[in-house]
Amino acid sequence: MWPDLIKKAKDGGLNAIETYVFWNAHEPLRRQYDFSGNHDLIRFIQTVKDEGLYAILRIGPYVCAEWNYGGFPVWLHNMPGIEMRTANNVFMNEMQNFTSLIVDMMKKESLFASQGGPIILAQIENEYGNVISSYGDVGKAYINWCASMAKSLDIGVPWIMCQEDDAPEPMLNTCNGYYCDQFTPNNPNTPKIWTENWTGWFKNWGGLDPKRTAEDVAFAVARFYQNGGSLQNYYMYHGGTNFGRTAGGPYITTTYDYDAPLNEYGSLNQPKYGHLTQLHNILRSMERTLTYGNVTSTDYGNSVYGTVYSIDNTSSCFFGNANVTTDATVNYQGVDFNVPAWSVSILPDCKTEVYNTARVNIQTNLMVKESNQAEEEPASLKWSWRPEINLEQTLVQGKGQVSTSMIVDQKVTNDVSDYLWYMTSLNVDKDDPIWTDDMSIRVNATGHILHAYVNGEYVDSQWATYGIFNYVFEKKVKLNPGKNQITLLSATVGLQNYGPKFDVIQSGISGPVEIIGRKGDETIIKDLSLHKWSYKTGLHGLDNKIYNSDSKFSAQWNTDNLPLNKMLTWYKTTFKAPLGEDPVALDMQGLGKGLAWVNGNSIGRYWPSYMAQEDGCSTEACDYRGSYYSSKCDTNCGQPTQRWYHVPRSFIQDGVNELVLFEEFGGNPTLVNFQTLRVGTACGSAYENKDMELSCQGRPISAIKFASFGDVQGTCGSYYKGTCASQNDALSIIQNACVGKETCTVSASESTFGTADCAEDISKRLIVEAVC
Ligand code: GAL
DSSP, X not given: OHXXXXXXXXXXXXXXXXXXXXXXXXXXXXXXXXXXXXXXXXXXXXXXXXXXXXXXXXXXXXXXXXXXXXXXXXXHHTSTTOOTTSSOHHHHHHHHHHHHHHHHHHHHTTOBGGGTSSEEEEEESSSXXXXXXXXXXXXHHHHHHHHHHHHHTOOSSOEEEETOXXXXXXXXXXXXXXXXXXXXXXXXXXXXXXXXEESSOOOBTTOOBOOOOHHHHHHHHHHHHHTTOOEEEEETSBOOBOOTTOBOBTTBOSBOOTTOSBOTTSOBOTTHHHHHHHHHHHHHHTHHHHHHOEEEEEEEETTEEEEEEEETTEEEEEEEEOOSSOOEEEEETTEEEEEOTTEEEEETTSSSOOEETTOOOSOEEXXXXXXXXXXXXXXXXXXXXXXXXXXXXXXXXXXXXXXXXXXXXXXXXXXXXXXXXXXXEEXXXXXXXXXXXXXXXXXXEOSSEEEEEETXXXXXXXXXXXXXXXXXXXXXXXXXXXXXXXXXXXXXXXXXXXXXXXXXXXXXXXXXEEEEEEETTEEEEEEOTTSOEEEEESOHHHHTTTTSXXXXXXXXXXXXXXXXXXXXXXEEEEEXXXXXXXXXXXXXXXXXXXXXXXXXXXXXXXXXXXXXXXXXXXXXXXXXXXXXXXXXXXXXXXXXXXXXXXXXXXXXXXXXXXXXXXXXXXXXXXXOEEEEEEEEEEEEEEEXXXXXXXXXXXXXXXXXXXXXXXXXXXXXXXXXXXXEEOSSOHHHHHHHHHTTOSEEEEEOSXXXXXXXXXXXXXOOEEEEEEEO
16 A cells, blocks of 8 residues: 555645654564565655655654554563663663664665755654653753764664653754644754644544544644744654554554545545645645745734744735634735634735635545445355364463463563463362352453453453553352462553653552352352463464465365354455455454464454443534544444444455454354445535535546535535525536546635625634535
8 A cells, every 4th residue: 555645645635754663563573574565664664765755764662552562572571670761771772773773774775864865854752751750850961872872883873762852962853743833942053843633543442433523623723834844744644554463552552544635545635635735735835935034923912923934025815813712803904804713824025915724725535334345145155163272272271382380471471472371270068168159250450351260161351441441350250179270361452651650650460369258157268379370371272373265174164154242263265356446354243352364464453342421423514613632523332332343455355255254252144244434425514715626536526416616514414505606507407517537626706605694793604515
């Protein structure tokens, strides 16, 4: 997808692509590197270069990013004597080793701008300023070391440190946030740089779908440049998908859509994409005045500011209104300009307003999902299945790979799998004081999911809800006189990626693990924590990669008696490639939680049975005015947190394809089906004297449902005429101009639509709703 995404970014008016570098992806085992396939960082930077764009390389190598363990390989945690992100020699040595490796690779290919390449900036560490206080004085020593280590690598372009107020020279400190117009770098010679302009937010299991309006993002960007900004980067412009086990957390979803201008599937998120494209093009047209001009600012009161950049006889103006509710009129050189609340107007020549962040002249797209046209799904998907391999060994025999007399943190396994089996046995006789009819097992766990078995029998499961990752599991059990096998399967759902000393936060079963006997008022507790515990990492099916068609277990699938709602079960089916080129989603309704592969490619963790919270969604249209916060305009209340999963076309081949699921909780695969995504409805919008451009993005416009020029109310999908509308029949004008075409352009003017007798304070708009 890289070339297409990068091209769309360029078409969107960007001139640089910023990326993190993920240490755990590139050095999965110590000193064993992986830069193949999707990990080919050089190819990525080359692709950026081939599009004629600059690159910003955020090496970190701590990156946060809702990425597993913030990008740290977990083997690092298990190095003797290590303390991460502080002045610790073991850590610093590893960090330096990886950072220099990346720098050397880039240098070898001449990718730094100093060598004629595209990389104009590189980043060391990530938002250390947010956590430095928890590291005491050593934190400062560490950040000084980061600076001198980075400097010594001599890359010929500046290094940045984001959210690092006391960044040591020559590091440039930069800002991350929803708004950075008020940010001032610590050094007066440092340009004002915004490394992360959050275009929306990420999602966690149980959480809602965040939404940040196009108007508000544009407002933030315009204000940043009005107030002397030099460079801003969207986080994310395209967030995509956390394939495999890359999602961090805990509990970050597989989708990382972020409500970004390019959505998870790489399609245009309109109107955000287009509204920002226009802004970029206008800002870039003002490059000379913005970069060389003298600045004068005027405070018009009530949060209204004017800024003029001028050089020679040219000047460019910004009028910003940060008032949340009151529109403003700015009089500049005898002319009145209306500036709506929470908006910025841009006048590249200080005479004509060409852009206002609150007036969107871009269509809104409503996407639809269509069933796979290549076959009748879900009926045509024939499922085969098999239980997880060799469960006997863990559930009954308690056979592990290693054993020790304590309960260990799940990170000791270097995080090679989500799964770790904790197994012990207990001898008890009927005359043991604990022996009663009322015995329970109690497990203290730190996450994230626990399945308990006694003597091969399933007891119960428990999982943490988002945000509360410590819990106590307690269930009644029946023990046998003599030896009893206790098997606990722990599953993690993304390791912590943020916070002070996030790396030492426990995962898995923390203990104690106890057997409790209750006799009347008396409670007797047997602590099993210091028993001999055997451990087995992962699952046999995963170890043997039975999701690959060439696995030695590939023949051992059953076609009869498909089990439903059965834990630890593998399912397999084949499907035909969906016709056309539209992006593909896998609808996982009916399933519990697990992992999925298409032709051996992991499409990530799925968990459609985890419902998003019931409340927090508003029925009112989202108001772009006022400061954004991550839950401001949330949607998807009470629905599965994530029902659809992106299957890149590059994972799918012509002809027959294979889908394999590992169902951990138990679910019903018979409703699973593939769908394609396309624009279903396109709602064109243009203020008076602007052009309304409409496109079904590669398909003909099939019908026009609504068109009106005047004071239109409502939102895309439910527009209606307001207090005034033009005389001519807008609907037939648009039908004639647009139906049957892939794109059409109509001027939103009275000369096209006739007079619309609207009150003076109404900004007339042409609004069209088209069926694609
Ligand atoms: C920032 C961090 C990013 C990402 C973002 C939230 O604090 O630098 O890596 O985690 O928050 O999406």
